[in-house]
Amino acid sequence: MPELPEVETICGALQIALRGRIIKAVDVRHTGLRVPFPPKLAGKLKNRRILSCARRAKYICVNLDNGQTLLIHLGMAGRILLHHGGPYRPGKHDHLIVTCGDGTRMIMNDARRFGMVLLLADGEQNTHKALRGLGPEPLERSFNGPALAARLKGRKTCIKAALLDQRLIAGIGNIYASEALFRAGTDPRRRAGSLTAAEATRLAASIKTVLRAAIKAGGSTLKDYRTAEGELGYFQHHFAVYDREGRACPGCRCQVSRTGGIKRIVQGGRSTFFCPRKQT
DNA sequence: CGGCAAACCTGCGAGC
DNA sequence: TGCTCGCAGGTTTGCC
Numbered sequence: 001m002p003e004l005p006e007v008e009t010i011c012g013a014l015q016i017a018l019r020g021r022i023i024k025a026v027d028v029r030h031t032g033l034r035v036p037f038p039p040k041l042a043g044k045l046k047n048r049r050i051l052s053c054a055r056r057a058k059y060i061c062v063n064l065d066n067g068q069t070l071l072i073h074l075g076m077a078g079r080i081l082l083h084h085g086g087p088y089r090p091g092k093h094d095h096l097i098v099t100c101g102d103g104t105r106m107i108m109n110d111a112r113r114f115g116m117v118l119l120l121a122d123g124e125q126n127t128h129k130a131l132r133g134l135g136p137e138p139l140e141r142s143f144n145g146p147a148l149a150a151r152l153k154g155r156k157t158c159i160k161a162a163l164l165d166q167r168l169i170a171g172i173g174n175i176y177a178s179e180a181l182f183r184a185g186t187d188p189r190r191r192a193g194s195l196t197a198a199e200a201t202r203l204a205a206s207i208k209t210v211l212r213a214a215i216k217a218g219g220s221t222l223k224d225y226r227t228a229e230g231e232l233g234y235f236q237h238h239f240a241v242y243d244r245e246g247r248a249c250p251g252c253r254c255q256v257s258r259t260g261g262i263k264r265i266v267q268g269g270r271s272t273f274f275c276p277r278k279q280t
Numbered sequence: 281c282g283g284c285a286a287a288c289c290t291g292c293g294a295g296c
Numbered sequence: 297t298g299c300t301c302g303c304a305g306g307t308t309t310g311c312c
Contacts, residue, residue, distance in 0.1 A: 003305060034288060034307085058306075076306055077290080093290085112289050114306060157283060166307080173305055242305095269285065271303090287309080295301085 002074040004138070004171030005211055007055050009218030010080050014053035014060065014106065017082050021100035022049050030095045033075075033110060037096070038119040045070065045098065045119075057134045057170035067122025071130060075114025081107040134170040138207045143169075145201025152200065155192035161268045162192035163207075172207065175242045176214065178273045180207040182241045182251065187279045188265075188272045241273040249275035 002010070026042035038044070049065040060080070062070035074080070085103040096108040096117060108117065120128050135151060136143050151168045152159070162168055163177040172180070181188050183206035186199060195203065240250050245264040252275060265272050 006305080073306080075289095076304065078306095110289095111291065112304085112306095114289070116307085155282090161283085164306085175305060268283085270306095283312090285309105285311085288307090290304100292304090293302095296299085 002058060002076075002078060003173030003176050003214075004055070004058060005176070005214035005218055007058050007060060007074065007171070008215050010074075011053050011055040011060055013082065014062070014080070017084075017104055018050045018062070018100065018106060019052055020050065021102060021104060022047060023098055024101045025097075025099040027090070027097035027099070028095075029090060029097065033095065033113045033115050033117065035116050035118070037117050041096075041117070041119060044068070050100075055171075056131060057137075057166055058173070059130070061125075069120040069125055071116070071118040071120055071128075072108060073116040073118075073130075074108075075110060075112060075116065077112040078108065078110035078115035081109060083107060133167050135166060135168045136170065138169050138171060138204075139211060143204060143208075145197060145204045148204040148207075149195065149197055149200035152192040152195060157192055158188060158267055159186060159190045159192045159195065159203075160188035160272050164268070164270070169207070171211075174270050175239065176207070176210055178242050179210045179240060182274055182279060183210055185251075185279055187276070188267065188274050241275065244273060249278055251275060252278040 023045045024047070026045045028037055028042050031037065045064070048068070051063045051065055054061045054063065058073060060072040060074075062072070064070065072080070083105040088097070088105055088107070090097060090107075091109060093111040094107050094109045095115075098106045108115070116130075118128070118130055125131065136147065148169070152162055155162055157165075160177055160181060163172045163180065164174065178188070180203065184199070184203040186195070186203055241262050244262045246261055248261045261275070262273055263276055265274075
């Protein structure tokens with residue numbers, strides 16, 4: 001379930017657990033995912049100190065003391081687990097296990113193997129293909145109505161698909177695209193370039209609100225995690241429309257019997273959930 | 281270049 | 297109980 005808020009939550013936990021630690025062992029359990037792991041990955045990581053863990057779009061950036069960055073993308077079903085001390089029995093879909101000097105382990109697990117692990121050389125952080133074309137971070141101050149409108153200008157694709165386009169805005173996935181459009185009252189079928197300035201402002205604000213709320217919800221699980229040894233980035237969150245086809249719209253209080261409630265449509269091969277009455 | 285569909289994999293729940 | 301089908305949070309590629 002990794003969209004921006006989940007990756008943000010995971011990075012927060014990694015920052016606490018791994019910052020300053022020295023990598024002592026790297027268990028590369030498969031040759032790679034869709035993209036092969038970087039060659040000689042284990043040797044390149046060994047004895048490196050982890051300076052920080054941060055997020056860019058949906059990527060986890062593990063910054064190392066020699067200027068390199070271990071870049072992890074979790075794809076559709078990827079997970080990061082932290083394991084503190086003692087032996088660890090690898091699971092079936094554990095692909096990469098990084099063990100630090102104090103026994104802390106970071107495990108990258110991805111059943112569907114849609115994830116990605118890259119190693120960026122010093123200075124490649126802004127030039128590497130994976131990061132170069134990414135749009136602005138929606139939680140940055142500079143991301144506002146005019147900024148969003150500028151990105152959408154002239155786009156004929158529907159606004160839902162535009163929100164998923166990482167080159168336009170970074171980090172929004174299928175869940176939060178639906179949620180943000182619902183909150184903004186914007187019909188997901190609208191052409192991206194057709195939004196008025198006021199609508200773009202409302203949508204930009206909704207994106208921020210929805211993402212921040214999800215991060216906040218993830219943060220509470222993060223706290224639990226530290227005692228529970230569970231999974232990172234896996235939290236209960238209440239969605240207004242996502243996966244709620246046929247349920248009543250929480251915004252306009254319309255009766256399910258009269259309006260049909262939340263609708264599900266397919267756009268660009270992906271499910272979109274919305275309320276046709278509230279979103280215009 | 282823009283827009284769209286398909287491909288990449290595995291797991292899970294629904295329905296028969 | 298066990299099988300098949302459809303669907304799943306993302307990105308890349310290739311085609312028009």
